Amino acid sequence: MDFNLPPEVEQMRRAVLDFAHDVVEPRAHEIEATNRVPDDLTRAAADLGLFGLSIPEEYGGLGLDMVSKCALYEALGHAHMGFGGVISAHASIGTTGLVTLGTEEQKRRFLPRMATGETIAGFAITEPTSGSDAANIRTRAERRGDVFVLSGTKHYISNAPVAGLLTVIAVTDPTQGARGMSALLVEMDTPGVRVGRIDEKMGQRGALSAEVIFEDAEIPAANLLGPLHGGYREALKILTNGRVGIAARATGSMAHLVELGVAHARTREQFGRPIADFQAVQFMLAEMQVDVVTSRATWQYVAWLVDQGRSVGMEASAAKLHATEALSRVADKAVQIAGGMGYMKDYPVERWYRDQRLLRIYEGTSEIQKVIIARSLLQ
Amino acid sequence: MKILTLIRQVPDAEARVRVTNGAVDLEGATLVMDGMDEYGVEQALRLREGGADAEIVALAVGPRRNEDALRTALAMGADRAVHVETDAVLDPISLSKVVARIAQTEGIDLVLVGGQQADWDSQALGAATAERLGWPQLTWTNGLQVQDGALTGRHDVDEGNETFTATLPAVVTTQQGLNEPRYPTLPNIMKAKKKELRKDTLDQYGVTPLVRVVGAEIQARARMNRVIDGKDPQAAAAQLLELLRNEAKVIA
Numbered sequence: 001m002d003f004n005l006p007p008e009v010e011q012m013r014r015a016v017l018d019f020a021h022d023v024v025e026p027r028a029h030e031i032e033a034t035n036r037v038p039d040d041l042t043r044a045a046a047d048l049g050l051f052g053l054s055i056p057e058e059y060g061g062l063g064l065d066m067v068s069k070c071a072l073y074e075a076l077g078h079a080h081m082g083f084g085g086v087i088s089a090h091a092s093i094g095t096t097g098l099v100t101l102g103t104e105e106q107k108r109r110f111l112p113r114m115a116t117g118e119t120i121a122g123f124a125i126t127e128p129t130s131g132s133d134a135a136n137i138r139t140r141a142e143r144r145g146d147v148f149v150l151s152g153t154k155h156y157i158s159n160a161p162v163a164g165l166l167t168v169i170a171v172t173d174p175t176q177g178a179r180g181m182s183a184l185l186v187e188m189d190t191p192g193v194r195v196g197r198i199d200e201k202m203g204q205r206g207a208l209s210a211e212v213i214f215e216d217a218e219i220p221a222a223n224l225l226g227p228l229h230g231g232y233r234e235a236l237k238i239l240t241n242g243r244v245g246i247a248a249r250a251t252g253s254m255a256h257l258v259e260l261g262v263a264h265a266r267t268r269e270q271f272g273r274p275i276a277d278f279q280a281v282q283f284m285l286a287e288m289q290v291d292v293v294t295s296r297a298t299w300q301y302v303a304w305l306v307d308q309g310r311s312v313g314m315e316a317s318a319a320k321l322h323a324t325e326a327l328s329r330v331a332d333k334a335v336q337i338a339g340g341m342g343y344m345k346d347y348p349v350e351r352w353y354r355d356q357r358l359l360r361i362y363e364g365t366s367e368i369q370k371v372i373i374a375r376s377l378l379q
Numbered sequence: 380m381k382i383l384t385l386i387r388q389v390p391d392a393e394a395r396v397r398v399t400n401g402a403v404d405l406e407g408a409t410l411v412m413d414g415m416d417e418y419g420v421e422q423a424l425r426l427r428e429g430g431a432d433a434e435i436v437a438l439a440v441g442p443r444r445n446e447d448a449l450r451t452a453l454a455m456g457a458d459r460a461v462h463v464e465t466d467a468v469l470d471p472i473s474l475s476k477v478v479a480r481i482a483q484t485e486g487i488d489l490v491l492v493g494g495q496q497a498d499w500d501s502q503a504l505g506a507a508t509a510e511r512l513g514w515p516q517l518t519w520t521n522g523l524q525v526q527d528g529a530l531t532g533r534h535d536v537d538e539g540n541e542t543f544t545a546t547l548p549a550v551v552t553t554q555q556g557l558n559e560p561r562y563p564t565l566p567n568i569m570k571a572k573k574k575e576l577r578k579d580t581l582d583q584y585g586v587t588p589l590v591r592v593v594g595a596e597i598q599a600r601a602r603m604n605r606v607i608d609g610k611d612p613q614a615a616a617a618q619l620l621e622l623l624r625n626e627a628k629v630i631a
Contacts, residue, residue: 012565014409019562049565062565072565150509379502 003300009068011077019048019077025348028080031206032176032351037083040067046117052074053091054099059111059345067243069246072300077252081355085207087309088249090114090156092212092242093363094121097167097183099233105184110165119164124154124186124212133367134169135178139214141170147218148172148184152190158362160195160210164188167225168214169232176229179323185223192217203354233266241306243316243363247299247323251357253352254292256328257334260349261285264338275337284333291326298322314376321369324359331356380433380525380547382423383487384457385478385504386442387413388448405444413446414560415493418553422523423491424456431525434458436485440477444467444578451571451572454563460574461485464543465581470590475507477584482512487548494519494552496543505552515545521556 005013011373026092045051054059054069064072076084095114096232098106098121113119130136137153147282150170160166166186173180186193196211226234265276302315335342342349360366390396391409398404427433431496437452439445450526457518463477480488484558485559490509517579521540522533530545535556563571599601609615623630 007447007450008568011447012568014565015565015568047564048562049567052566057569060566062569319398351433 005068005071007345009012009064009310010073012062012144013071015048016050016072016075017078017182018043019050020075024079024083024356027214028348028351029095032345035205035208036290041083042182043085043116045083047178049115049313051090051117051310051341052115052119055093055111055115056099059107060115061111066119066244066303067300070303071243072350073245074252074255074296074299077249077254078256080206081253081352082204082206084249085358086120086159086358088245089207090121091238091378092245093123094159094163094165096238098223100238101183101231102185104224104234105222110131110185114165120159120162121165121167122157122163123235123239124157124160124166124168126156128153128155133364134182134232137169137171137232139170140174141172141182141184141219143172143221148182148219148221149223150184150186150214150217150219153196153213155196155211156199156209156355157212158207158209159206160188160212161198166212167235168233169210173229178232181232182227182228183235184219185225186217187223190217202357203351204358210322217333220306223267224298230328239363240316243369244299244302244306244312246359246363247302247319248293250323250327250356251292251295253356254288254295254323257349257352258285258288258292260352261334261337263289263368266342269337270283281337284337288330288333291330294321295323295326301330314373317364317369317372320364321366322339322375324356325366327356327359380431380489381485381487382426382489383418383437383439383478383482383485384416384423384435384452385490385492386416386420386445386452387437388439388445389413391613394604396597397599398595402592403595408448411446412451413493414555415495415553418555418557419491419493419551420452420455420457421558422553423489424561425558426489426525427456427523427524429567436461436487438478439463440465440474440482440581441467449570449576450568451563451629452539453574453576455561456484456567458530458574459580460576462576463581463584467581467586467588469586471501471503472507473586473588473590475504475511476586477581478504478508479511480584482508482548489525489547490514490550492550492552492565494554502552503552509550512548512550514548514550516550517543517545517550518552519554521554523551523553523578524615531557 004240024350029104031037032180041338052061053072076087091118098110114121125134127137140146141150168184168186169181170184171180172182192215197209198208225231265281266274268275298319302312303320305312305315331353338347338349344350385614388410392413396403405494423435435457436447437457437460439449443464446462449462451592453460461618467469494507506516519534520532526530529547533542607615607618624629
């Protein structure tokens with residue numbers, strides 16, 4: 001077993017880390033104050049190549065395998081989570097479906113401008129009445145000649161307010177349940193497609209999510225992604241692999257919180273010495289580090305399995321469940337180590353504490369991951 | 380036109396280094412391209428982007444890990460790299476022999492090298508290379524252009540700065556203020572993978588170090604922890620003045 005990353009991947013990992021620390025972090029206050037990722041920061045991320053993270057080289061992306069991709073996701077985890085959220089919603093759920101299921105024509109049409117960040121992507125499955133129960137989708141796509149007529153409402157759609165392209169899951173055969181749902185590539189400037197209310201969230205400011213409303217929008221039949229009536233099931237398989245990316249990003253966020261915890265413990269003095277001298281603080285740091293190490297080992301293993309072409313339904317759920325729950329523990333301890341300062345908006349751990357909470361909910365709640373894991377044992 | 384840009388690899392300015400058995404132990408330290416040399420790589424790229432028809436060759440002489448610094452240069456935009464791989468520590472005069480030889484065999488017109496190196500600080504490498512080649516040397520430049528086979532540049536002097544010209548071939552040492560080095564982008568890092576990185580051995584150059592390193596110590600700064608009692612402000616100020624004048628010798 002070789003845990004060394006290829007030199008060019010190591011170099012990219014360092015470039016992303018430097019970008020997170022030197023370019024994104026100094027803008028954190030601005031992102032918090034405005035609830036927007038500033039345009040010049042989005043452009044800098046695009047110049048760096050972050051939007052091409054999961055796009056093959058021939059379409060202008062980086063052409064990475066899963067281990068390499070996840071190594072970059074871990075580095076991205078060190079960045080402001082709202083900023084990281086924009087990138088990962090685009091690169092993960094927004095892009096991988098098209099990369100895997102898209103026809104050559106679809107890939108040529110969309111991927112090059114997604115790789116440059118000119119078109120930001122997202123994925124629309126959730127509806128007001130269907131969250132974890134994704135099969136209860138009501139958005140309809142009715143075939144009429146050369147188009148699908150799309151009608152319905154999606155909500156909590158990451159990147160919707162800034163997206164140029166959404167992969168939308170809609171019912172194409174109402175009699176078949178989950179076997180009657182397809183995936184459509186929907187350009188946001190299509191007549192009949194509009195963004196509704198932008199969500200006010202607990203955290204991850206700058207990563208905008210919103211309602212998306214389809215009012216008899218005519219989507220060209222050529223934009224059907226994957227098999228008719230089978231796109232939903234195919235897309236779900238791809239999302240499964242995406243869970244390991246979330247585990248990697250959570251690992252980076254934890255590692256960042258450990259860095260903040262160590263720096264604070266070394267410099268904050270109480271009772272005449274740095275609080276790092278106290279075992280109570282040392283133990284918290286140690287427990288945080290155990291969560292980093294185990295989460296990293298887990299994503300590395302599962303990403304390696306993906307690269308071997310193995311199916312990772314249970315393993316990806318285990319990695320996501322472990323890393324995101326661990327991140328919550330780590331963020332809680334980071335606040336505790338920082339004491340009163342950790343509860344203040346001027347100090348970054350307060351922000352991480354709010355931002356990380358989402359990871360236990362999206363792309364399958366912790367409970368859904370447990371259902372998947374248990375099912376694999378009991379089947 | 381061919382530009383040779385020499386690269387040294389040094390610990391990151393924020394790295395924690397240790398000394399083990401009389402030598403700096405770099406295990407676990409983050410190593411980066413020396414900032415002074417980075418200005419050279421960036422300037423070579425800017426000369427090319429400014430219209431010079433240039434091939435840019437990056438050179439490193441040192442241990443295997445130097446490859447990472449060369450890869451950074453390739454990712455920034457250098458065309459190819461030469462790595463003279465050796466674990467020997469070369470003093471600047473010995474190193475200049477390798478640089479001069481490569482400049483000759485590669486038919487180089489312009490050698491760019493950092494004004495000083497974070498790991499030796501001799502400021503001699505550029506000068507020694509120019510001396511061996513019999514080329515003009517322009518030091519500490521913070522502005523540089525090439526036109527019709529001639530260099531125009533600027534460097535700082537005590538009273539301000541001077542502008543100079545020289546014909547090629549030449550050796551130029553670079554410093555802060557020359558430019559703002561670019562970050563390598565992720566796609567360029569991937570593309571650099573396919574660029575040539577030639578490996579030479581030190582034997583090919585018949586160079587043995589003239590100076591041998593026999594030991595290293597970390598410079599530790601201990602505080603004196605002297606506290607002046609401030610109950611009597613007049614006396615405290617007088618005592619502080621006394622210390623600054625006679626002990627620290629920072630005021631007359």
